[in-house]
Amino acid sequence: MEAIYALCVGVLTTCGFFLVLRGRTFTVVMGLTLLSYAVNLFLFASGRLKLDGAAVLGQSTSYSDPLPQALVLTAIVIGFAMTAFVVILAMRSRADQGNDHVDGQIPAQPAKSPFSHKSPTSHKRSS
Amino acid sequence: MQHLPILPILLPMLAGVFMLLPPLSYSIGRHRFFAVPLMVVLVAISALLLITSHQQGTQLYILGGWQPPFGITLVADRLSTMMVLLTSILGLGAQLYACAGDDNDGMYFHPLFMFQIMGVNGAFLTGDIFNLFVFFEILLIASYALLIHGGGKQKTKAAVHYVILNLVGSSIFLFALGILYGTIGSLNIADMAGKVRLLAEHDQALAKAGGLLLLVVFGLKAALLPLHFWLPRTYAAASAPVAALFAIMTKVGIYSIFRVHTVIFGEEAGALASIATPWLWPLALLTLVIGAIGVLASPNLRLTVANLVIISVGTLLLAIAMQRESATSAALYYMIHTTLVSGALFLLTDMISKQRGKAEDRYVIARRMKHGKFISVAFFIAALTVVGMPPLSGFVGKTLLLQAAQGMAEISWVWPTVLIAGLASLIAISRAGTTIFWRYTGESTVNEPIPPLKLIAVTLLLTASPLLVVFGGPITNYTNLAAEQLHDTTQSVDALLPGGYEQ
Numbered sequence: 001m002e003a004i005y006a007l008c009v010g011v012l013t014t015c016g017f018f019l020v021l022r023g024r025t026f027t028v029v030m031g032l033t034l035l036s037y038a039v040n041l042f043l044f045a046s047g048r049l050k051l052d053g054a055a056v057l058g059q060s061t062s063y064s065d066p067l068p069q070a071l072v073l074t075a076i077v078i079g080f081a082m083t084a085f086v087v088i089l090a091m092r093s094r095a096d097q098g099n100d101h102v103d104g105q106i107p108a109q110p111a112k113s114p115f116s117h118k119s120p121t122s123h124k125r126s127s
Numbered sequence: 128m129q130h131l132p133i134l135p136i137l138l139p140m141l142a143g144v145f146m147l148l149p150p151l152s153y154s155i156g157r158h159r160f161f162a163v164p165l166m167v168v169l170v171a172i173s174a175l176l177l178i179t180s181h182q183q184g185t186q187l188y189i190l191g192g193w194q195p196p197f198g199i200t201l202v203a204d205r206l207s208t209m210m211v212l213l214t215s216i217l218g219l220g221a222q223l224y225a226c227a228g229d230d231n232d233g234m235y236f237h238p239l240f241m242f243q244i245m246g247v248n249g250a251f252l253t254g255d256i257f258n259l260f261v262f263f264e265i266l267l268i269a270s271y272a273l274l275i276h277g278g279g280k281q282k283t284k285a286a287v288h289y290v291i292l293n294l295v296g297s298s299i300f301l302f303a304l305g306i307l308y309g310t311i312g313s314l315n316i317a318d319m320a321g322k323v324r325l326l327a328e329h330d331q332a333l334a335k336a337g338g339l340l341l342l343v344v345f346g347l348k349a350a351l352l353p354l355h356f357w358l359p360r361t362y363a364a365a366s367a368p369v370a371a372l373f374a375i376m377t378k379v380g381i382y383s384i385f386r387v388h389t390v391i392f393g394e395e396a397g398a399l400a401s402i403a404t405p406w407l408w409p410l411a412l413l414t415l416v417i418g419a420i421g422v423l424a425s426p427n428l429r430l431t432v433a434n435l436v437i438i439s440v441g442t443l444l445l446a447i448a449m450q451r452e453s454a455t456s457a458a459l460y461y462m463i464h465t466t467l468v469s470g471a472l473f474l475l476t477d478m479i480s481k482q483r484g485k486a487e488d489r490y491v492i493a494r495r496m497k498h499g500k501f502i503s504v505a506f507f508i509a510a511l512t513v514v515g516m517p518p519l520s521g522f523v524g525k526t527l528l529l530q531a532a533q534g535m536a537e538i539s540w541v542w543p544t545v546l547i548a549g550l551a552s553l554i555a556i557s558r559a560g561t562t563i564f565w566r567y568t569g570e571s572t573v574n575e576p577i578p579p580l581k582l583i584a585v586t587l588l589l590t591a592s593p594l595l596v597v598f599g600g601p602i603t604n605y606t607n608l609a610a611e612q613l614h615d616t617t618q619s620v621d622a623l624l625p626g627g628y629e630q
Contacts, residue, residue: 025287032295039302039305042302046309078261078297081264082264089290093286096279104287
């Protein structure tokens with residue numbers, strides 16, 4: 001169980017960081033969401049993983065640490081608020097700048113190498 | 128007065144909420160009428176809290192009655208109350224300035240301002256690092272909204288970078304908390320400081336990773352070298368009172384590094400003692416260098432001031448890297464000075480750019496300013512202070528810091544870097560002053576009066592500098608005691624827990 005759990009957190013974090021480093025705000029927001037999922041899972045596991053462990057004393061013979069669950073709850077709430085904010089901000093930025101690039105302008109395309117024959121089909125955005 | 132420690136958090140929160148409710152929410156006039164006296168009250172309460180904690184020792188406020196390592200505690204010791212008072216004074220200055228018209232650019236400036244003050248005060252007062260995270264988020268979300276307050280292309284652009292960076296920072300913060308809780312088993316700062324000494328060997332590497340991740344997060348807030356790129360643009364895009372208030376935000380990062388890397392991972396942490404120091408030395412020096420280059424390269428006054436903030440951050444980080452009481456004390460003195468003077472400089476920059484018409488604050492020849500006298504005198508004082516020329520407070524702060532470096536092996540790095548960065552800022556700010564005030568063509572066409580509130584705000588922040596020199600004795604006494612309290616584990620750890628850690 002631990003191995004799968006750790007693998008999930010790792011994959012989520014990697015994908016999250018990859019997406020955060022992209023240029024468009026949509027992918028960045030997706031990346032932030034994945035990162036916050038990874039963080040919540042990670043925080044939950046910081047109190048050790050346990051099967052059938054109730055967080056309330058007296059409910060079961062083995063009990064699990066209640067503190068990480070409280071932390072995760074707080075982190076989820078804060079994460080939702082922040083995601084909502086960043087989505088609105090991304091939309092606002094799209095409206096203000098006319099494009100959805102994080103820098104506010106789409107960087108110039110690098111010159112095509114002479115070896116490629118196909119002419120690039122660029123989708124021009126109207127703004 | 129047993130509830131005094133929570134008032135700096137509770138008051139701005141309630142004020143912010145009240146200002147969103149009907150009788151007050153309709154007009155900006157009522158907001159101002161409500162918010163300014165409240166801020167004065169907050170200054171008074173912070174001062175009272177400082178005096179109480181100074182005379183009666185550290186004040187613990189235990190929320191909900193759950194005794195320390197378990198519940199939520201607020202710790203009002205000398206360092207945190209000093210920072211709270213500093214926040215209130217800076218906040219009052221920025222708010223007075225905003226009341227002269229900048230708060231009317233968008234909706235709800237004053238409630239957001241109050242929430243930001245609440246977050247900053249909470250971050251200073253909290254006694255465990257999870258609540259430090261929570262208050263970080265509160266102050267950050269208020270700062271996001273304040274940053275784009277009034278709208279505009281430039282602000283949105285800066286805000287996108289700032290928000291995304293800080294959200295990634297928050298994720299890293301939570302990862303670090305998870306690691307530290309998993310290994311040390313506690314999140315109360317005093318309790319962690321006690322437990323980290325007794326850590327089993329196989330947990331030490333993980334705890335070290337957690338501690339260094341925290342350094343990354345606080346470095347991001349404080350604008351430590353590789354993580355400082357957001358700062359100049361963000362501060363240059365924000366409106367003047369907001370930028371002035373943001374002067375305290377980098378100090379929240381510095382303060383957190385003090386708490387975590389001097390108390391938890393301090394000299395007595397056994398195998399994990401001073402894990403941040405080998406990183407802090409080169410990074411702090413490079414931050415100073417980059418700040419100096421940035422100051423020289425800035426094309427306008429706002430960017431110059433933003434880069435001066437980076438220089439001050441580098442200086443403070445050097446003091447943390449020294450890990451000595453005398454350096455910490457010097458850093459605390461320097462922190463009071465630099466926060467207030469950078470706030471004043473941001474406000475002055477705004478006044479200058481309003482007087483110069485289209486030239487704004489760029490270093491170009493423009494028409495003469497109409498109300499140049501007050502602005503130029505204020506700018507002269509602020510420039511002397513921020514550069515660190517005698518007789519004002521910047522000089523005292525830097526001298527104390529350089530003195531603290533005596534007898535260390537690294538002194539050959541510290542002295543030249545700090546002094547050359549000072550020289551660079553002197554050159555840059557002299558160039559700024561001569562271009563703006565002496566090189567002009569023709570008389571002014573801009574006829575914008577300066578509201579008296581703005582004058583009061585700038586004067587309020589600037590008088591701090593001569594006062595810091597005149598009352599230098601008592602203030603350094605206080606910072607010495609605060610530094611001693613921070614470094615001495617019998618005061619900063621054992622006193623905060625019921626059993627203490629005598630083992």
